[in-house]
Amino acid sequence: MxxxxxxxxxxxxxxxxxxxxxxxxxxxxxxxxxxxxxxxxxxxxxxxxxxxxxxxxxxxxxxxxxxxxxxxxxxxxxxxxxxxxxxxxxxxxxxxxxxxxxxxxxxxxxxxxxAIGPQPPLPHWSSDGLMLAGTVMHHVPVPLELTLDNFTEVEHTSTIHQVFGFADPREIKHRIELEPGATHVWNSGPQKWFLPLFNGLIDNRPGDCFANDWVTTFEPLLTIYEQTWLSPEGKLRRFRLKVVMFFVPLDNAVTQLVTLIFSPRVLPGPLHRLLAAPIIRAVTSRELNLDVWALKQLADLDTELNPLSLGPLDRVLLENRRRLQPNYLSKLV
Ligand code: FES
Ligand SMILES: [Fe+2]
Missing domain, CATH: 2.102.10.10 (Rieske [2Fe-2S] iron-sulphur domain)
Structure with a gap:
């Protein structure tokens, strides 16, 4: 090392x-x-x-x-x-x-x-009866903390994202809840306009309310997202996504994202596996590519948050840093 x-x-x-x-x-x-x-x-x-x-x-x-x-x-x-x-x-x-x-x-x-210390259990999560649409890997050329900042902050979903995002950051209802070993974030608001093809596949409509809630834990570093949509009448749409994302520090400057994507069955029989799952996987992976693109544009790789002008949706970043430090970082940040 x-x-x-x-x-x-x-x-x-x-x-x-x-x-x-x-x-x-x-x-x-x-x-x-x-x-x-x-x-x-x-x-x-x-x-x-x-x-x-x-x-x-x-x-x-x-x-x-x-x-x-x-x-x-x-x-x-x-x-x-x-x-x-x-x-x-x-x-x-x-x-x-x-x-x-x-x-x-x-x-x-x-x-x-x-191979040190007692062996901890593997991370576990519930699939909530959903099917695995695929597992995708992304390499992000920035340190762990900056990668985590991006994926636990919702403001950029209005600008950077094309599918899974909010139409207007001013309309996002945002709440966080803190535990010693976890941060929970709830966001809801009008959904961005969807690509028509994807819209048809998942039966969501313009004007739907999008809810993107997640919990981050730190042993190992992992965020689980629950993404659901409500019709204008307040009815929960059948389609939803559960996204389990691991943040793996490869070295000082590269972080690996490992993302497991779960969805309900949207097409009958083998059509789901052959057609729907690859589309869901490709659309999600493309959204993650947009995050990677944004992270590649950072002007430098300074991980310090204190000198920055943080906004109201950035509070969770500071909380995550506090919980990340003891497990991962060899110096105080
Ligand atoms: S056996 Fe000699 S370098 Fe590996
Ligand atoms: Fe993002």
Whole structure:
């Protein structure tokens, strides 16, 4: 890990790092909180994650190969099992360990944590009877705090977003509720004008009231959004979205968003999976691309909030920073 890493050494919570299908027999390199990691799938299907630099002479284990249950370094053939046990052809009796990370697979994702302290449970959430429309990944080239600021602030939905947003920030009814380990935000107001194709698919109409409520928790950093629509007569529309978003610090300047999107079935039989789910996934992912675009336009990557002229919808940012700091950041912000 770089000594200049901004994140706490030893993130002890589970972080979703890759889609399960991204890890096959060929090793893949990733970063988590500034640490370079190589992940690989053994012959029996287990996934291992070890520090990228070979402890012998620092070759990247990402150019190694999987043999049986081991990852074999391409330079001198030392091998490593998923727990980090080292086998060296010239010193077969020597017992050595390489840094290994704990790994588990669930929800179509590979979750990684440092092997320290008691193992916490995986994050869990209720799908509320909704169907998974897809899981999308985005890499945001800004630090964790700035990424979280964007995704827990509602004002920009009127300007940056094209589908999931409020027509006018002055008409948003906004409320926050605070707990020691969570922030809750409720927003409601007139919905932006929808794309006609999407409108038809989900049976929402211009003039609907949009409600975008979310809760952010910090072990690991996660926001769960509940998005619903009301007709002008106050009737809840059938279509709604539940969005589960993880914020994963890859390194000082890059944050990975892992977003699971849940919706009701909107088309019968396989048509939902073949047509509706891909559209819902694509529309949501495009909205997230607009967030990424906005974050890329930041004039600098200063994470300090104090000198800024914050508005009335920004209060939750300060509250989130207080709760984020003890778990993630290696210095006070
Ligand atoms: S550098 Fe990996 S075995 Fe020598
Ligand atoms: Fe946004």
């Amino acid at each position: 770089s000594p200049a890493c901004r994140y706490r050494p030893g993130l002890r919570h589970w972080h979703p790092l890759l889609l399960s299908r991204e890890v096959g027999r060929r090793p893949v390199a990733r970063r988590l909180a500034g640490q370079a990691i190589v992940l690989f799938r053994t012959a029996s299907g287990r996934v291992g994650a070890v520090a990228e630099a070979c402890p012998h002479r620092r070759l990247s284990l990402a150019v190694g190969r999987v043999q049986g249950e081991d990852l074999v370094c391409a330079y001198h053939g030392w091998s490593f099992d998923p727990e980090g046990a080292i086998r060296c052809p010239l010193m077969p009796a020597r017992r050595q360990k390489h840094q290994a990370f704990q790994v588990c697979e669930a929800h179509g994702l590979i979750w990684v944590r440092e």
